[in-house]
Amino acid sequence: MHFEFHVEGGNFSKAGSASSQLKKILKQLNVDPRVIKRVVVALYEAEVNIVAHAYQGIIYIDIDTEKIEIRLIDEGPGIEDIELAMQQGYSTASPEVREMGFGAGMGLPNIKNNSDRMSITSQVGKGTTVEIITFLNN
Amino acid sequence: MKIKEVVELLNARVVSGQDQLDAEVEYAFASDLMSDVLTIETDNLLLLTGLANLQTIRTAEMSDITKIIFVRKKKATDEMIRLAAENDMILIECDYSMFKSSGILFKSGVKPVY
Numbered sequence: 001m002h003f004e005f006h007v008e009g010g011n012f013s014k015a016g017s018a019s020s021q022l023k024k025i026l027k028q029l030n031v032d033p034r035v036i037k038r039v040v041v042a043l044y045e046a047e048v049n050i051v052a053h054a055y056q057g058i059i060y061i062d063i064d065t066e067k068i069e070i071r072l073i074d075e076g077p078g079i080e081d082i083e084l085a086m087q088q089g090y091s092t093a094s095p096e097v098r099e100m101g102f103g104a105g106m107g108l109p110n111i112k113n114n115s116d117r118m119s120i121t122s123q124v125g126k127g128t129t130v131e132i133i134t135f136l137n138n
Numbered sequence: 139m140k141i142k143e144v145v146e147l148l149n150a151r152v153v154s155g156q157d158q159l160d161a162e163v164e165y166a167f168a169s170d171l172m173s174d175v176l177t178i179e180t181d182n183l184l185l186l187t188g189l190a191n192l193q194t195i196r197t198a199e200m201s202d203i204t205k206i207i208f209v210r211k212k213k214a215t216d217e218m219i220r221l222a223a224e225n226d227m228i229l230i231e232c233d234y235s236m237f238k239s240s241g242i243l244f245k246s247g248v249k250p251v252y
Binding site for chain 1: 170171172173174175176177189191192193194196197199200201202217
């Protein structure tokens, strides 16, 4: 199964709607609730990152009998130093993002904790791609 | 402890999910930082927070949290109430501070996550 969701940068009223839809889909597919929580927490963190940092992005989700594969591709400023961005507590978030309860430098490490495989590639001035893979039978 | 006892102890008001007053509460977590809430793995968690916006409800939805108390007179908006109802959540508003609310619940036997 394949799904795509468009994410608008800066629009916090819609942030999380893709994650919410994925949660409903996974529930309908009778996926283990513990797996659902891990997947949607990881996706929500990544979705909020696009809203917080990028101009726009697309989320591609592929589900088969073995795994859930999510790719978030955004157009935005990109990440200069991915290793630094992965460090707990490091953040470049705006005061507006912090007012929403985010921007504490915990998102990327939490995506890693809630996925089986995670990778980030980024080009400064162009955008960032985050891949999140979760296996269904772990 | 049942959620209706929590409402009584905190002299609070239920603004959404009246039908869930008999739900049990075992653990609670108090934070305004949604990034912190998203790292918690405990199930059946009550969230005390001073952050009242749509992302509070979204964070709860992703974390399987169905009970939220807004402390210190923070109000849930109509949009928050609508999203909470869609997700079968109970929303409670309380005038007490985060410290006082947490203290009362802790003293009454609600357990901390850490």
